[in-house]
Amino acid sequence: MAKNILGYRASPSLGFVPAFAFIGFFALLPAVATFVLSFTDSTGSRGIPVNFIGIDNYLRFFESTGSNRISNALGNTLVFAILTTILINVFAFLIAVLLNRQNKFAVLTRSVVFLPTVLGVAVVGMIWTLFFNPLGGPAQSFLGIFGTQSAFLGDQSIAFGLVIFVNLWMYVGYSVIIYTAGLQAVPADLYEAAEIDGANWAQRTRLITLPMIAPAVTTNVLISIIGSLQSYQLIFVLTGAANPATSVLALELYRIAFGSGGTIPQQGLASAISMVQFVMIGVIAITLFIILRRREEQL
Amino acid sequence: MTIKVKNGVPVWVRRRWARAAALGTASALALSLAACSTEGNPGDVTINIPLVTGSGAQTALTQIARDFEEENPGIKVNVEFLNNNGGSDIVAARLAAGAVDITQGSTGYANSVVPAEQWVLDGGGTDSQWIQEVRAGQWLDLSDEPFIDRYDQGAIDALRVDGGVYVVPISQQLSSGVFYNVDLFEQAGVEVPTTYSEFVDVVDTLQAAGVLPFAIGGKDVWPASIAVLGPMNALYPTREAQLDLSERLWTGETDFDSPEMVAVMEQVKMIYDNADPNFAGIEYTTAQGQFANGQAAMTLDGTWGAETYLTANPDLNLGYFAYPGSENAEQNAHFGGRLDTAFAIPVNAPHPNEAKKFIEYFSTPDVYEYFIQVSGTIPTQPNVQASEILAAVQPALANPFITAWDWTFNQHAEGTISETGFNYKNLAPMGSLQTPEEAQQATQEEWAAALRLN
Numbered sequence: 001m002a003k004n005i006l007g008y009r010a011s012p013s014l015g016f017v018p019a020f021a022f023i024g025f026f027a028l029l030p031a032v033a034t035f036v037l038s039f040t041d042s043t044g045s046r047g048i049p050v051n052f053i054g055i056d057n058y059l060r061f062f063e064s065t066g067s068n069r070i071s072n073a074l075g076n077t078l079v080f081a082i083l084t085t086i087l088i089n090v091f092a093f094l095i096a097v098l099l100n101r102q103n104k105f106a107v108l109t110r111s112v113v114f115l116p117t118v119l120g121v122a123v124v125g126m127i128w129t130l131f132f133n134p135l136g137g138p139a140q141s142f143l144g145i146f147g148t149q150s151a152f153l154g155d156q157s158i159a160f161g162l163v164i165f166v167n168l169w170m171y172v173g174y175s176v177i178i179y180t181a182g183l184q185a186v187p188a189d190l191y192e193a194a195e196i197d198g199a200n201w202a203q204r205t206r207l208i209t210l211p212m213i214a215p216a217v218t219t220n221v222l223i224s225i226i227g228s229l230q231s232y233q234l235i236f237v238l239t240g241a242a243n244p245a246t247s248v249l250a251l252e253l254y255r256i257a258f259g260s261g262g263t264i265p266q267q268g269l270a271s272a273i274s275m276v277q278f279v280m281i282g283v284i285a286i287t288l289f290i291i292l293r294r295r296e297e298q299l
Numbered sequence: 300m301t302i303k304v305k306n307g308v309p310v311w312v313r314r315r316w317a318r319a320a321a322l323g324t325a326s327a328l329a330l331s332l333a334a335c336s337t338e339g340n341p342g343d344v345t346i347n348i349p350l351v352t353g354s355g356a357q358t359a360l361t362q363i364a365r366d367f368e369e370e371n372p373g374i375k376v377n378v379e380f381l382n383n384n385g386g387s388d389i390v391a392a393r394l395a396a397g398a399v400d401i402t403q404g405s406t407g408y409a410n411s412v413v414p415a416e417q418w419v420l421d422g423g424g425t426d427s428q429w430i431q432e433v434r435a436g437q438w439l440d441l442s443d444e445p446f447i448d449r450y451d452q453g454a455i456d457a458l459r460v461d462g463g464v465y466v467v468p469i470s471q472q473l474s475s476g477v478f479y480n481v482d483l484f485e486q487a488g489v490e491v492p493t494t495y496s497e498f499v500d501v502v503d504t505l506q507a508a509g510v511l512p513f514a515i516g517g518k519d520v521w522p523a524s525i526a527v528l529g530p531m532n533a534l535y536p537t538r539e540a541q542l543d544l545s546e547r548l549w550t551g552e553t554d555f556d557s558p559e560m561v562a563v564m565e566q567v568k569m570i571y572d573n574a575d576p577n578f579a580g581i582e583y584t585t586a587q588g589q590f591a592n593g594q595a596a597m598t599l600d601g602t603w604g605a606e607t608y609l610t611a612n613p614d615l616n617l618g619y620f621a622y623p624g625s626e627n628a629e630q631n632a633h634f635g636g637r638l639d640t641a642f643a644i645p646v647n648a649p650h651p652n653e654a655k656k657f658i659e660y661f662s663t664p665d666v667y668e669y670f671i672q673v674s675g676t677i678p679t680q681p682n683v684q685a686s687e688i689l690a691a692v693q694p695a696l697a698n699p700f701i702t703a704w705d706w707t708f709n710q711h712a713e714g715t716i717s718e719t720g721f722n723y724k725n726l727a728p729m730g731s732l733q734t735p736e737e738a739q740q741a742t743q744e745e746w747a748a749a750l751r752l753n
Binding site: 043044045048049129132133134135140149150151152153154155156157239240242243244245258259264265 | 387388391395425427428431432435437517518519520575576577578579580581582585589724725728729730731
């Protein structure tokens with residue numbers, strides 16, 4: 001029997017207790033509280049009586065899908081998630097393959113690519129807001145060479161694209177690290193054998209690299225999808241919460257929960273929306289997970 | 300004392316109970332250290348004052364806080380200045396945590412400081428969060444405090460809720476006028492317009508002379524809403540006229556896409572068309588810089604901006620005129636404004652007595668006059684000299700001003716596009732709707748949908 005520091009057989013289970021307590025208190029309890037709140041008309045103000053109103057909030061959510069706001073936000077969220085996931089994974093994979101060498105330059109470049117993730121949302125938002133400043137910012141000056149100009153983040157038609165681009169810039173490094181780890185686990189003799197057999201770079205990538213890093217692909221795709229379906233921080237910093245062109249579900253939730261302009265905060269309704277969002281993300285994530293796992297096993 | 304050791308490990312480590320005791324003590328210590336706060340003097344009381352306010356008021360209040368601390372050793376004052384975008388959310392969270400001693404009271408939108416009119420409640424609207432909280436007893440009634448008498452009783456009475464005084468108004472602002480660059484006007488050879496046709500002529504002349512007429516910070520969205528206030532102030536020149544329109548909108552007698560509403564949006568469109576073509580991407584502070592540096596001839600901003608412009612460019616020759624929204628010069632010649640900053644004490648304030656002491660100190664004539672001078676705001680105490688900063692605005696203060704439209708139109712229907720009833724957010728280039736008619740139609744549709752949901 002293995003010895004452990006306290007000598008009790010139950011010690012490993014005991015060791016879990018602090019971690020469970022922490023997660024239970026800070027994650028599980030608020031989640032249950034949100035679920036309960038979603039059946040009330042709480043406004044988040046102290047002292048104002050809170051009433052149970054059953055599933056009214058959910059009905060309201062699905063009804064107001066008819067109006068522009070929620071359906072617009074849902075649509076934007078899905079487009080954002082799909083585009084972000086595809087783009088980040090493709091770029092991260094290509095960068096990881098390119099930098100999969102052992103020389104100092106590659107190591108340095110990998111760190112540089114990872115740097116934006118470390119900067120944090122506020123700094124990244126500031127950098128790109130300044131970059132896209134329509135009054136003489138670098139992007140405007142660049143366009144000026146070609147004789148055109150743009151409002152960038154204020155232009156309804158391209159604001160969303162710009163936001164996706166900045167999101168890609170910020171998080172590609174994270175995926176690169178995961179892909180690099182996956183790539184370095186591929187045995188080098190497989191590549192040597194393939195070279196001897198006459199495979200070129202594209203064939204090697206398709207037939208050896210991709211199958212061998214399937215777990216890394218699963219991880220990255222899942223993280224990207226789950227993250228981008230609920231991501232709003234960067235969008236908030238770049239374009240604010242009130243811009244319909246870049247409105248995503250999490251941002252609408254934030255606006256409704258804390259009020260904006262003339263509307264009273266409605267935390268009951270926001271809790272209901274967050275429950276719906278939770279179910280939506282859960283379904284998408286589990287479906288993807290099953291599909292990707294099956295692909296992994298096949299390979 | 301020596302510690303017995305066996306095989307390189309102290310003997311006591313091998314005893315189960317000793318290990319458990321050691322682990323328990325270590326974790327208890329760690330937790331208690333983490334819970335320890337790093338407060339300095341145990342006797343010090345700190346009062347927290349989070350505010351959203353202009354840069355002049357920030358300078359003034361920081362100095363006043365320091366002076367108060369000197370006169371009152373043992374009380375520390377932590378005045379915190381938050382951004383207009385999202386500041387109220389932070390204050391709301393702190394209020395829920397009981398960490399606020401003084402703040403601005405109304406944490407929601409501007410017009411929520413008085414109870415909703417009956418037609419609003421009949422139409423499905425509600426009292427603002429502020430009013431609901433006051434009625435639920437969440438804010439202290441300050442009617443009996445000595446410092447209340449120092450303030451203009453008209454202002455105090457206008458803000459009473461059910462007879463009680465819950466806010467101490469400390470400054471006011473005008474929001475319906477137009478700041479202009481006197482030098483640029485002279486160079487282009489234009490004079491201050493008094494009617495709308497003259498206004499349009501001035502704008503055209505400035506364009507022809509290569510001068511950008513307006514600076515607007517569209518990226519932050521709310522600066523564009525000020526373009527609504529000037530026309531409304533001129534076209535509905537009395538409080539009664541504005542309340543009448545509000546009632547007609549709420550009862551459904553007047554639609555949001557009716558000709559009178561669209562007429563106001565036409566003027567907003569004129570302003571949008573004559574601002575920087577990319578103003579929807581320009582932030583408020585950048586736009587302020589544009590005007591201060593003479594890159595634009597006019598800007599629609601509240602008088603809170605005066606201090607910023609003069610600090611950014613001390614050589615700026617600043618002027619202020621009433622927005623001429625109608626063809627009647629006399630009708631145009633007045634201003635609309637609102638309460639700017641007010642103090643309120645929540646019922647769960649940790650140190651209400653010290654908070655009241657601070658407000659008492661703030662309200663004394665010398666300190667208050669200093670605040671008004673440095674902040675460049677309009678005073679709410681009688682017999683206080685307004686600031687040099689407001690020299691350009693002084694003529695406007697000769698007569699009383701009415702409440703601006705955004706403080707008259709009480710709107711709390713969930714999900715509507717625009718707080719002021721005007722769809723300034725979606726009119727091009729701020730949004731994708733090209734004409735004022737389309738913009739107001741969208742507001743009408745969403746208003747109708749929101750009322751259906753209610």
